[in-house]
Amino acid sequence: xxxxxxxxxxxxxxxxxxxxxxxxxxxxxxxxxxxxxxxxxxxxxxxxxxxxxxxxxxxxxxxxxxxxxxxxxxxxxxxxxxxxxxxxxxxxxxxxxxxxxxxxxxxxxxxxxxxxxxxxxxxxxxxxxxxxxxxxxxxxxxxxxxxxxxxxxxxxxxx
Amino acid sequence: xxxxxxxxxxxxxxxxxxxxxxxxxxxxxxxxxxxxxxxxxxxxxxxxxxxxxxxxxxxxxxxxxxxxxxxxxxxxxxxxxxxxxxxxxxxxxxxxxxxxxxxxxxxxxxxxxxxxxxxxxxxxxxxxxxxxxxxxxxxxxxxxxxxxxxxxxxxxxxxxxxxxxxxxxxxxxxxxxxxxxxxxxxxxxxxxxxxxxxxxxxxxxxxxxxxxxxxxxxxxxxxxxxxxxxxxxxxxxxxxxxxxxxxxxxxxxxxxxxxxxxxxxxxxxxxxxxxxxxxxxxxxxxxxxxxxxxxxxxxxxxxxxxxxxxxxxxxxxxxxxxxxxxxxxxxxxxxxxxxxxxxxxxxxxxxxxxxxxxxxxxxxxxxxxxxxxxxxxxxxxxxxxxxxxxxxxxxxxxxxxxxxxxxxxxxxxxxxxxxxxxxxxxxxxxxxxxxxxxxxxxxxxxxxxxxxxxxxxxxxxxxxxxxxxxxxxxxxxxxxxxxxxxxxxxxxxxxxxxxxxxxxxxxxxxxxxxxxxxxxxxxxxxxxxxxxxxxxxxxxxxxxxxxxxxxxxxxxxxxxxxxxxxxxxxxxxxxxxxxxxxxxxxxxxxxxxxxxxxxxxxxxxxxxxxxxxxxxxxxxxxxxxxxxxxxxxxxxxxxxxxxxxxxxxxxxxxxxxxxxxxxxxxxxxxxxxxxxxxxxxxxxxxxxxxxxxxxxxxxxxxxxxxxxxxxxxxxxxxxxxxxxxxxxxxxxxxxxxxxxxxxxxxxxxxxxxxxxxxxxxxxxxxxxxxxxxxxxxxxxxxxxxxxxxxxxxxxxxxxxx
Numbered sequence: 001x002x003x004x005x006x007x008x009x010x011x012x013x014x015x016x017x018x019x020x021x022x023x024x025x026x027x028x029x030x031x032x033x034x035x036x037x038x039x040x041x042x043x044x045x046x047x048x049x050x051x052x053x054x055x056x057x058x059x060x061x062x063x064x065x066x067x068x069x070x071x072x073x074x075x076x077x078x079x080x081x082x083x084x085x086x087x088x089x090x091x092x093x094x095x096x097x098x099x100x101x102x103x104x105x106x107x108x109x110x111x112x113x114x115x116x117x118x119x120x121x122x123x124x125x126x127x128x129x130x131x132x133x134x135x136x137x138x139x140x141x142x143x144x145x146x147x148x149x150x151x152x153x154x155x156x157x158x159x
Numbered sequence: 160x161x162x163x164x165x166x167x168x169x170x171x172x173x174x175x176x177x178x179x180x181x182x183x184x185x186x187x188x189x190x191x192x193x194x195x196x197x198x199x200x201x202x203x204x205x206x207x208x209x210x211x212x213x214x215x216x217x218x219x220x221x222x223x224x225x226x227x228x229x230x231x232x233x234x235x236x237x238x239x240x241x242x243x244x245x246x247x248x249x250x251x252x253x254x255x256x257x258x259x260x261x262x263x264x265x266x267x268x269x270x271x272x273x274x275x276x277x278x279x280x281x282x283x284x285x286x287x288x289x290x291x292x293x294x295x296x297x298x299x300x301x302x303x304x305x306x307x308x309x310x311x312x313x314x315x316x317x318x319x320x321x322x323x324x325x326x327x328x329x330x331x332x333x334x335x336x337x338x339x340x341x342x343x344x345x346x347x348x349x350x351x352x353x354x355x356x357x358x359x360x361x362x363x364x365x366x367x368x369x370x371x372x373x374x375x376x377x378x379x380x381x382x383x384x385x386x387x388x389x390x391x392x393x394x395x396x397x398x399x400x401x402x403x404x405x406x407x408x409x410x411x412x413x414x415x416x417x418x419x420x421x422x423x424x425x426x427x428x429x430x431x432x433x434x435x436x437x438x439x440x441x442x443x444x445x446x447x448x449x450x451x452x453x454x455x456x457x458x459x460x461x462x463x464x465x466x467x468x469x470x471x472x473x474x475x476x477x478x479x480x481x482x483x484x485x486x487x488x489x490x491x492x493x494x495x496x497x498x499x500x501x502x503x504x505x506x507x508x509x510x511x512x513x514x515x516x517x518x519x520x521x522x523x524x525x526x527x528x529x530x531x532x533x534x535x536x537x538x539x540x541x542x543x544x545x546x547x548x549x550x551x552x553x554x555x556x557x558x559x560x561x562x563x564x565x566x567x568x569x570x571x572x573x574x575x576x577x578x579x580x581x582x583x584x585x586x587x588x589x590x591x592x593x594x595x596x597x598x599x600x601x602x603x604x605x606x607x608x609x610x611x612x613x614x615x616x617x618x619x620x621x622x623x624x625x626x627x628x629x630x631x632x633x634x635x636x637x638x639x640x641x642x643x644x645x646x647x648x649x650x651x652x653x654x655x656x657x658x659x660x661x662x663x664x665x666x667x668x669x670x671x672x673x674x675x676x677x678x679x680x681x682x683x684x685x686x687x688x689x690x691x692x693x694x695x696x697x698x699x700x701x702x703x704x705x706x707x708x709x710x711x712x713x714x715x716x717x718x719x720x721x722x723x724x725x726x727x728x729x730x731x732x733x734x735x736x737x738x739x740x741x742x743x744x745x746x747x748x749x750x751x752x753x754x755x756x757x758x759x760x761x762x763x764x765x766x767x768x769x770x771x772x773x774x775x776x777x778x779x780x781x782x783x784x785x786x787x788x789x790x791x792x793x794x795x796x797x798x799x800x801x802x803x804x805x806x807x808x809x810x811x812x813x814x815x816x817x818x819x820x821x822x823x824x825x826x827x828x829x830x831x832x833x834x835x836x837x838x839x840x841x842x843x844x845x846x847x848x849x850x851x852x853x854x855x856x857x858x859x860x861x862x863x864x865x866x867x868x869x870x871x872x873x874x875x876x877x878x879x880x881x882x883x884x885x886x887x888x889x890x891x892x893x894x895x896x897x898x899x900x901x902x903x904x905x906x907x908x909x910x911x912x913x914x915x916x917x918x919x920x921x922x923x924x925x926x927x928x929x930x931x932x933x934x935x936x937x938x939x940x941x942x943x944x945x946x947x948x949x950x951x952x953x954x955x956x957x958x959x960x
Contacts, residue, residue, distance in 0.1 A: 016293065030194035031187020033421070035370045036454040040871035043370060071187030085185040089177060092840050096668025097184025098191065098371040098421025120880075127878035130871075132370045132422050133668050134840060135847035136879040 002063050004029070005073025013060035020044045022060035023070060031071035031101045035130070042129030045102040046070045052109035052128070071101035074108075083149060084108060087142040095133035102129045107143045117147045171677035171687055172899065175836030178673045179692075189419040192374035192391045197447035200376075201230055203437060204295035204450075206285040206302050207459065208277035211529035211864025212312065212324070215275055216305030218285050223298040231288040231444060232298065235274035238286070242405050242439060244268035249397060249429050250498050253644075255588020260507070261339040262500070267327040267527070269495045271405075271432040277306070278326055278494035279531050280866055281459025283432070288440060288448060311864035315468065315491040315526035326494055326527040335492055336500035336525040340507055342582045345520030348483040352474030356554055360547040361933035362913065364466035364491070365856040366458075367536040368876060369667070371421020373461055374451035375433055377441035386413045388438050391420050393428040393665050394705030399697045401430040402438045410697075413438075417695035423667035424848065424909075425536040426461050428707040429497045458869050463858050464536030465934075466491040467506070469547035474518075479559050479566035483518035486510060486547060490523065493530040500525050502533070504586040505540030505639075510548050511581065513598035513635050513802055514570040519583070529864040535707065537848060537909040541638060549634045549914040550932055553921060563633055563918065564602065564612050571598045571635075578895070587643050589797035595892045601804035601826040602635060608824040608886055609806055623926060628811040629821075632919025634911035635805070639798035640829070640903025641713025648718035649700045650679070650726055651788035654772065656750065656765025658683050658690045660719060663703015664711040665695035669905060670837045671711060677833055678716045678899070682723045683764065685750045700790065709801070709903030712833060716899055717793030725789040730767050736780040737762050737770055799894040799902035803827040803842075805911040807883075809919035816942030818854070818920065820883035825911070828890040829904035835889065838904055842887045845908020851877040853913040857935055 001010045004027060013022050018037075023029045023046070035043030037056045044056040047069040074082045084104055087093070094100045103126070110125035111117065117125070122143050123136070131139060183189050218234035247266030272283050285302050289295040312318040312326060318333040326333055349355060376389040386408065390398050392415075399415040402408070420427065433450055441448040452461065467490050474483040490503050503523045511519055538545075552570070556563040572579050574597040581591040606612045615631050622629040651659040660679045664671050676690040683690070693699050704714070727747065734752035735742045738760055746755050753761035762770075770778035773785035808821040825846060832838045855875040859867040868874040887908075893900025913934045920931050920941060929944040 014293075024194075025196070028196070029187070030191075031189075033191070033371070034193065035372075036871050038454065038870055038872070041370060041454075041876075075186055079186075081182075081185060088185055089181045092178075092836055094181060094184055094668075095670070095840060095844060096369070096371070096420065096422040097180070097189050098369075098419075100184055101187045104185070123880040123882070127880040130370060130876050130878060132368060132424070132848070132876070133844045135843040135845075135885065136882050137843055137885070138840065140879060 001065060003067040005069060015059065015061055017060045018056055019058040019060045019063050020055040023055060029070050029072050033098055033101060035099065042106055043099050043102040045105045045129060047105050047109060052106050071104060074104060084142065084146045087145050091138040091142040093134060093138035093142040099129060099131045103131060103139055107146070111143065111147045111150060116151070119144060170681040172681050172833050173831070175834055176673055176677055176687065178670045179676065180670060180672055184419070191371055191419045191421055192376055192389050193451045195376045195389055195449070197376070197378055200447040200449050201288040201290065201444065202292040202295050202449050203286055203288050203440065204292060204299055205283040206299045207456065208280055208282045208284055210277060210306055210308055211280050212309040213277050213306035214309060215273065215277060215284055216307060219303040220285055222301035222303065223287050226294065226298050226301060228290040228294040229287055229298045231440065232285065234285050235270065235272040238272040238436070239270055239274045242271050242435065244270045245401060245430060245432060245435065247495070248499055250501055252504070252586060253588035256584055256586050259584035263337040264335070264500060265330045266335050266496055266499050267330060269432065269497065271436050279529050280864060281456070281531060282494065286436065288444065312528045313860050313862050313864040315489045315528055318526050318528045319524070326529065333527045334524050335496045335527050336503060338500060338503055338507060339522040340583060341520040343518035345518060346485045348518035349472060349474045349485065352482050353476050354558065355472060355474045356558060357470070357472045358551060358554060358932055360469040360471060360550055362465050362467045362543040362546045363934045364463050364858040365852045366461070366463045366858060367424035367426030369422025369424060369426060372452035372454060372457040373427060373431065373433065375437040376447065376449045377438040378447040379442040379445060381445055384412055386438055386442060388413065388415045389418055390415060390434050391427055392417050392434065393423040393667060393707055394430070395665050395695050395697050396663055396703040396705060397430050398434045402435055405435045406439060406442065414698045417665045420665070420667040425464065425534065425539060425707060427667065429534055454871065455869055458874060459531060459866060462497065462534035463493065463531045464533055465543055465852070466533055467543040471547050471551050473551045473555060475555050477559065479555055479561050479569050481514060481516050481555065481570050484510060484516055484548070486521045488523050490525045491528050491530060491533060492525045493528055493532040495532040496525060497532055498534045501586070502535055502540040506544035508583060508585055508591060508639060509541045509637065510544045512545065512548055513572055513637050515572045516570065530860060537845060537906045539708065539906065541636060541910045542849065542852070542913055545634065545636050545910050546914040546917070546934065550917060553918045554930065557925070562612065563922070564606060567602055567633065567635060568599055573599065585639055585798055587797055593637060593800045594894050594896050596800065596802050596828055597890070597892060598635065598802060601802065601828060601890060604826045604888055605804040605806040605824045608888060609808055609822060615808065628813055628923040630809045630811065630919040630921070630923025632807045632809055632915040632922060633805065634915040634918065635803070636910050637800050637802040638709065638907055638910065640709040640801045641795055641799045642708050642710050643795050644704065645792045645794045646704050646711070646714035646718045647700050647702050647790060647792045648715060648722045649788065649790040650719065650722040652726065652764050652768045654765070654768050656763055656768055658685060660690060661693045661699035662715040662718060663700055663705060664715045665706045666711070667706065669706070669711070669841065670834065674712060674833050674837065675715060675719060678719050679723070682720065684747045685764065689750065702792065709905040709907070712901050713799055713897060713903050714793055714795055716901060717795060717897055718791055720898060721793055722789040722791035725791060726787050729783060730787060732783055733767050733770050733779055734762050737766070737778050796896055799830060799896050801829040801902040801904055801907055803907055803911065805915045807915050807919050809916065809923060811920060811923045811941060813945035816938030818936070818938065818941060822884045822886065824886045824888070825908065826888045826890060827904065827907055828892050829907070830894040830902035831891055831900035832889060833901060838889065839887055841904050842908040843885055845906060846885055846912060847877050847882055849909040849912030853916040853934060853936055855881065855935070
């Protein structure tokens with residue numbers, strides 16, 4: 001039993017089935033991509049129990065009982081994009097788009113788990129995922145603006 | 160030659176229109192080949208050679224077939240019994256080029272799965288199909304094979320030895336192509352030069368390495384005898400052509416689609432054996448077949464690139480004016496050379512770069528070895544030759560104690576010399592004429608962006624005085640872009656009045672759907688939302704060429720223009736009939752056609768399209784054919800010449816060899832920018848790939864021909880934290896060769912970084928009088944320079960004592 005994007009799902013998987021293949025082939029959530037299958041490229045990153053995790057380095061059975069968020073769960077049910085998705089478009093943070101789901105999930109975790117992020121923090125944090133097209137400038141700018149947005153929100157909540 | 164660039168005020172061309180591609184990709188709703196799942200689909204896996212060079216003995220696939228869930232297994236002999244090899248000449252060169260460049264070309268065909276011999280680590284020798292990829296990989300382990308090792312040829316120099324074993328015995332030599340060309344007095348001009356220097360430059364092997372590996376899915380429909388093939392490729396029409404040839408099916412019965420493609424950069428720019436094998440198996444087994452490469456397979460088996468050795472001699476005078484350049488270079492093409500001598504042909508054409516050099520002679524050997532096949536990757540011969548030439552320019556400057564920037568200015572073609580006849584022939588067979596540009600201005604702007612030459616040199620002296628090392632690295636290039644032979648476009652105006660555009664281009668992230676919509680919206684005077692663009696689908700256009708060689712913006716826009724002109728001519732005739740005026744009184748405006756000066760007299764494209772329909776009550780004048788659609792092919796007269804000046808400031812820590820790029824600047828000119836935001840992204844993305852190649856990425860082999868860097872743990876890709884501050888400045892000198900004034904820009908960024916970094920390191924370490932003439936630029940090599948210098952100093956001190 002797992003919770004995927006808020007929905008409880010039970011299924012069976014061979015012990016050797018990777019979580020990434022379970023998500024893609026069984027649940028047909030193909031937004032999670034497979035770039036290297038050895039935990040370097042980050043294209044398969046999903047959020048498991050609040051933490052960005054490489055779904056290619058986990059067996060599906062290891063996720064039993066956990067809560068998983070994939071790219072498909074980022075926008076609202078009505079199709080309204082998440083603020084970070086909008087910022088990726090604004091800053092041209094994607095070209096081929098293959099790394100993008102993993103980038104977004106990596107960035108969500110990074111921004112949520114740190115209070116204040118310098119550009120260097122963002123570059124180091126985002127180095128968990130590879131992009132071959134953009135040279136990262138747009139990605140760093142998008143994540144940076146999203147982090148600022150969250151801080152502003154926090155500040156206005158406190159105020 | 161055409162009139163003023165067609166760029167209307169208030170139009171879409173020139174605006175950073177947001178990409179229509181983004182939404183699906185951001186939502187995780189893109190469709191890449193690996194995402195395609197069809198009922199009853201089988202999964203293919205390939206058994207790949209662990210040896211670089213060996214004779215194949217028996218291959219026993221029976222135990223593999225015995226596994227539950229395995230439906231098919233075949234050795235190389237099984238495959239070769241049914242399928243011919245891929246033609247070695249996927250790209251033909253025109254007669255005009257062969258007439259003007261001396262060529263001796265013997266390109267080997269590539270067996271889809273070889274039956275007698277494996278020629279590189281990673282070459283397939285058997286294949287299986289099973290219910291899942293997991294089971295298919297289980298089955299691979301059961302295949303029994305006997306290899307008889309042959310002496311490996313791990314690099315080009317060993318393959319050129321007299322006693323070297325032959326990679327392809329039927330060729331009688333290990334050279335796939337010999338090229339030679341000459342300008343002016345060639346090498347003979349060397350005699351009269353006051354100064355001559357010779358050097359060897361080595362550009363190492365690295366690769367496109369898109370984030371999405373390759374993959375193919377195919378489905379055969381027996382009822383209609385049609386095949387549909389989804390391939391992660393840059394060239395759907397080539398894939399269709401090769402499948403048609405191999406399976407002896409008409410091209411029109413095969414549909415090839417490249418859905419969302421996760422990066423290509425040249426690595427997916429030709430047909431691979433798997434494209435044909437998967438299609439073949441789908442037809443043979445009457446079941447959908449899928450093969451998706453894993454990363455290890457990709458690194459071993461998808462084409463590598465670069466890997467050249469240049470021997471250069473350069474003759475010049477006291478002022479640093481270069482009179483003659485000669486080079487003799489070898490390209491390690493690996494076991495096959497799927498794009499023939501294309502890379503070498505590019506190198507030959509690009510050596511002289513932005514400089515006015517009267518005499519030139521070069522020869523090249525494309526050498527077959529036991530490495531992975533070498534094919535074009537972003538830059539395709541230009542980074543390699545640029546490394547040799549631009550290092551040589553710096554070495555000339557050093558020799559004369561002149562500033563490398565000054566030597567470049569003294570040799571550059573001035574803007575008033577445009578168009579400039581180079582005196583060579585491009586690989587499209589046309590004499591090379593640089594069409595437009597201001598090369599010295601680009602270099603000036605690049606230097607200014609780093610503070611200006613004077614300031615840079617002062618900072619450098621101050622650094623040296625403080626025991627620190629700051630270097631200026633320069634790299635200039637020109638780039639033939641938008642090469643032919645052609646691109647196609649089909650335009651249809653349907654009865655809703657929307658503009659349908661299909662082209663033969665096959666994007667992999669460039670944003671073609673957006674850019675082509677910008678062109679069409681301006682041509683048709685419609686809001687961009689009224690333009691629908693499809694790409695990379697052979698069902699939508701009969702002939703296409705594909706997205707390689709920085710060509711799609713130039714060639715597809717030309718095709719869209721010709722097809723649009725054709726339809727608009729007819730539409731005006733019909734509109735004149737509808738409005739009962741003469742055609743001369745009409746203009747295109749507001750999503751349709753109106754009478755000049757009379758706002759109310761206007762018919763929309765929708766109304767015209769309905770009027771143009773065949774059948775009763777149509778409103779066509781007598782003699783005008785029904786329908787509003789056209790397919791046209793643009794055959795560019797020759798290439799447009801983009802160019803750039805690159806400059807970087809680099810700090811060297813002499814204790815550790817660590818290198819830190821303070822700032823990297825590229826001033827780039829690709830003519831009119833259709834979408835400046837996307838253009839900027841192309842150049843910056845290319846630059847980071849170039850920096851990866853300069854500093855991190857390496858496909859290293861041992862002497863047995865074993866690849867040592869077969870994972871991302873060993874093949875280091877640049878991450879966000881590796882990227883230095885980068886500034887890209889655009890100049891926009893229109894090309895006179897097309898109506899839009901555009902030039903291509905996909906590859907440019909990747910060309911200069913390796914030489915810029917090497918030049919910067921040498922410039923910083925001038926006090927040590929050291930040269931770094933090979934890539935990648937390693938900290939170990941930098942540290943060795945300073946260690947040697949320290950050692951020599953200590954020895955001298957000891958001797959004096």
